[in-house]
Each structure stands twice: as structure tokens, then as C-alpha cells.
Amino acid sequence: MGIMRLGGVKIRCLDLQASVDYYTKVIGFEVTGQDKDGNVYLKGWDEFDHHSLTLTPSNRAGLEHISLKVQSPDDLVFYRNKLEGAGVKVETLPAGSEMGMGEALWFEDPGGHWVKMYAEMEQVGTKVGALNPDPWPPGLQGIGAPRLDHILLAAEDAQKSTDFYMHLLDFWMSERLVTKNGDLIAAWLFRTNTVHDIAIIAGPQGKMHHFSFLLDDWNEIRKAADVIAMNDVKIDIGPTRHGISRGLTIYFFDPSGNRNETFAGGYMPFPDSPVITWTEDEIGRGIFFFQRELNEAFTTVFT
Amino acid sequence: MPMSTWKVHVQADGREVDARPGETLFDALRRLDTSLIMRGCRNGGCGVCKLRIAAGQVETGPSSEAVLPPAERAQGMVLACKATPRSDVAVELLPRPVNPFLP
Numbered sequence: 566m567g568i569m570r571l572g573g574v575k576i577r578c579l580d581l582q583a584s585v586d587y588y589t590k591v592i593g594f595e596v597t598g599q600d601k602d603g604n605v606y607l608k609g610w611d612e613f614d615h616h617s618l619t620l621t622p623s624n625r626a627g628l629e630h631i632s633l634k635v636q637s638p639d640d641l642v643f644y645r646n647k648l649e650g651a652g653v654k655v656e657t658l659p660a661g662s663e664m665g666m667g668e669a670l671w672f673e674d675p676g677g678h679w680v681k682m683y684a685e686m687e688q689v690g691t692k693v694g695a696l697n698p699d700p701w702p703p704g705l706q707g708i709g710a711p712r713l714d715h716i717l718l719a720a721e722d723a724q725k726s727t728d729f730y731m732h733l734l735d736f737w738m739s740e741r742l743v744t745k746n747g748d749l750i751a752a753w754l755f756r757t758n759t760v761h762d763i764a765i766i767a768g769p770q771g772k773m774h775h776f777s778f779l780l781d782d783w784n785e786i787r788k789a790a791d792v793i794a795m796n797d798v799k800i801d802i803g804p805t806r807h808g809i810s811r812g813l814t815i816y817f818f819d820p821s822g823n824r825n826e827t828f829a830g831g832y833m834p835f836p837d838s839p840v841i842t843w844t845e846d847e848i849g850r851g852i853f854f855f856q857r858e859l860n861e862a863f864t865t866v867f868t
Numbered sequence: 869m870p871m872s873t874w875k876v877h878v879q880a881d882g883r884e885v886d887a888r889p890g891e892t893l894f895d896a897l898r899r900l901d902t903s904l905i906m907r908g909c910r911n912g913g914c915g916v917c918k919l920r921i922a923a924g925q926v927e928t929g930p931s932s933e934a935v936l937p938p939a940e941r942a943q944g945m946v947l948a949c950k951a952t953p954r955s956d957v958a959v960e961l962l963p964r965p966v967n968p969f970l971p
């Protein structure tokens with residue numbers, strides 16, 4: 566029951582064709598459809614659902630909305646009641662608001678991000694299938710990312726947004742970063758057994774820090790870095806390691822300046838795992854474990 | 869018309885750098901001094917490289933109206949990563965962006 570995962574993100578693109586080329590040839594996602602409004606739908610090779618990434622033409626960069634997939638239509642009823650009970654305005658979107666998607670709830674989080682919650686999406690299957698599959702399919706392009714992993718959202722009041730996801734949407738916290746006084750700078754939240762599905766950082770309302778694609782291991786991260794560099798993609802930092810989450814990472818930018826990440830590693834948190842706390846004086850080690858200091862872009866570059 | 873080398877003049881301190889043919893203001897200024905301008909997305913999305921063209925002509929590429937609204941563009945603001953000199957230019961650097969929401 567409840568939210569299963571970050572099902573998708575919808576991303577604004579200044580030049581749609583450049584973005585489609587990038588997310589297919591560099592990231593290695595495949596296009597599964599385009600609708601009459603020009604939205605292009607994509608998925609990773611190991612995802613069953615119709616899409617996890619929607620690219621939409623826009624005159625601005627950034628995040629249009631995130632999508633959370635729940636296990637059953639009953640969960641939509643449950644969360645509608647819970648959200649409305651807490652004074653959150655919830656709209657219902659009819660089936661087909663995105664290609665292959667069933668009826669959905671539509672609401673705004675305290676950080677100014679729109680959230681779509683849905684229970685049903687057409688399954689088109691993975692590239693390796695569900696019967697005696699190979700470990701990976703032939704003919705992958707670029708990085709060949711198997712799936713979407715997580716997103717880091719900015720919010721003026723990181724505590725308020727974190728409370729919203731934990732208390733109303735039943736996320737658990739794996740790690741947090743706090744000031745000397747214990748005020749929250751950032752939080753890492755999960756519904757799966759990965760170290761984060763959604764993270765929150767103090768920053769401008771409605772903006773996104775990055776969204777991330779899952780890779781297997783350090784070797785895949787190194788290969789991804791080669792692909793990124795060979796395609797003249799703008800790298801922010803990495804390959805490196807996060808102290809927080811223990812993840813292996815590269816930050817880089819899509820053609821509209823939206824930050825992407827490839828992420829591998831981490832560990833398995835559980836709802837009863839004690840929260841891991843990082844203090845402000847160790848922020849450098851927490852964010853970039855090898856460099857041991859933040860780069861300036863980490864706290865200021867959002868779209 | 870062959871592409872030319874243009875002078876980029878930093879108003880605050882009078883320093884100058886030659887922009888190579890087709891080079892953005894971002895790349896030219898960073899070559900002069902990496903501390904002059906912050907390194908963000910370099911793709912016109914984040915706005916941290918914004919500056920004002922005090923004199924001269926630039927050609928601009930796609931940039932996000934969330935960080936460079938038309939009203940600012942009309943005042944001569946550009947994103948340095950999406951602006952290529954088409955004449956000698958003088959630039960006015962803007963205050964370095966910060967994140968005011970960090971506790």
C-alpha cells in the first residue's frame with residue numbers, strides 16, 4: 566500500500582529537439598511516445614511503465630512536476646482524504662493527462678512543486694523482458710541508464726517540505742543535514758529501499774536542484790563520465806562520492822541547464838533505521854566526500 | 869564574413885580580454901579570471917552568469933525566461949554563457965548569486 570516510487574518527472578526544455586537528442590543519445594533513454602501538445606515521453610531500458618521522463622517545450626528551464634506512483638486506486642482515495650484533511654487543495658485529473666496514465670491526483674507541495682499521484686500506467690515492458698531475461702539488452706545508446714532514481718527539490722522552508730512528505734505522504738528519512746542549532750538544511754527521504762527517492766534542500770521555491778539516473782557501480786559511473794565528456798556535455802562535478810548516501814556520482818547539465826546526475830551505490834535503509842545526521846561543519850565531506858568542500862554551484866545553481 | 873576577435877572590457881576594473889571567434893562571454897571572461905563569473909549550467913538555464921552589456925553588440929542563444937525575463941533582456945542583461953560578442957563589448961558584472969534560504 567502507499568507510494569511505491571518516484572514514477573516520473575516532467576522537465577521543461579528550451580529546445581525540445583536538442584533535449585530529445587540528449588536524453589536518448591547521451592542518457593540512453595528511449596522515446597515511447599509524443600502527444601498533441603508536443604510532450605515527448607521516455608523511459609529507461611529496465612523500466613516497465615510507459616514513461617518516467619516527460620520532456621515539454623517551454624521558454625523556461627526547470628521542473629514542471631514530479632509523479633508519484635501508488636500501488637492501487639484505493640491509495641488515491643486514501644491520500645486525497647489525508648491531504649484534504651490537512652487543508653491541501655487536491656484536484657483530480659482524468660485518465661490520459663499523460664500518455665498511458667490513469668486518473669491522477671494533482672496538488673502542490675509546500676516548496677512550490679506540483680505533484681501528480683497516480684496508480685495506473687500502461688506497461689510496455691523492459692528491453693530484456695520478464696521471462697528468462699538477459700542482464701542487459703544489446704544496442705544501448707550512450708550511458709544506457711536503466712532507470713530514473715531520485716530528485717532533489719529546493720524549498721524556502723526545507724523543514725516544512727520535509728514534514729509534508731513525511732507526515733502526509735508517509736516518506737521515511739534516511740539522512741539529514743543540519744546547522745549548529747539543529748535547523749534543517751537538507752533531508753533525504755525514501756519510500757523504496759534506496760537511500761532517497763526525494764530529497765529536499767533549502768533554496769528557491771519551486772526550483773529543482775537535480776534529478777538522477779541509476780547506474781550499477783563505479784565502473785558504470787566512469788563510463789558515463791566518458792560518454793558525457795565525449796559528447797561535450799557540461800559537467801558540474803565528478804565522478805566523485807557523496808558522504809551523505811555514500812552514493813557514487815556525477816553532476817552534469819542537460820541542454821536547458823537542468824542538472825542531471827548519474828548515481829550508483831548507496832545502501833539499503835528501512836523505516837526503522839535510525840536517521841543519519843550530518844552537521845553543517847562537515848558539509849563538504851557530506852556532499853563531496855573526496856573534494857571535502859562544496860563547489861559554489863551546489864548551493865546556488867537551480868533551475 | 870570571417871568571424872572576428874572582439875575585445876571584452878570589464879567595466880569594474882578596466883581589464884580586457886580578447887574573445888576568440890565564436891567564443892561566449894562566459895568562456896572569455898573565465899579565461900581572463902575564473903573569479904569574475906560563476907560557473908553554473910552553461911546552458912542558459914540557471915542564470916548565475918547573468919551580466920549587463922554596457923556597450924557593444926552580442927548574439928544570444930536560447931535562455932530561460934525564469935532567470936532572464938524579457939524586461940531584463942530589454943535593459944541589456946544577458947546570460948554570459950549564451951552571449952557571443954559581435955563587436956567590442958563592455959560588460960557590467962552583477963553581484964555574485966547566493967542562496968538566501970540556507971538557514
Ligand code: FES
Binds near residue numbers: 822908910916950
Ligand atoms: S551558467 Fe547557467 S545560465 Fe549561464
Ligand SMILES: [Fe+2]
Binds near residue numbers: 826
Ligand atoms: Fe542526487
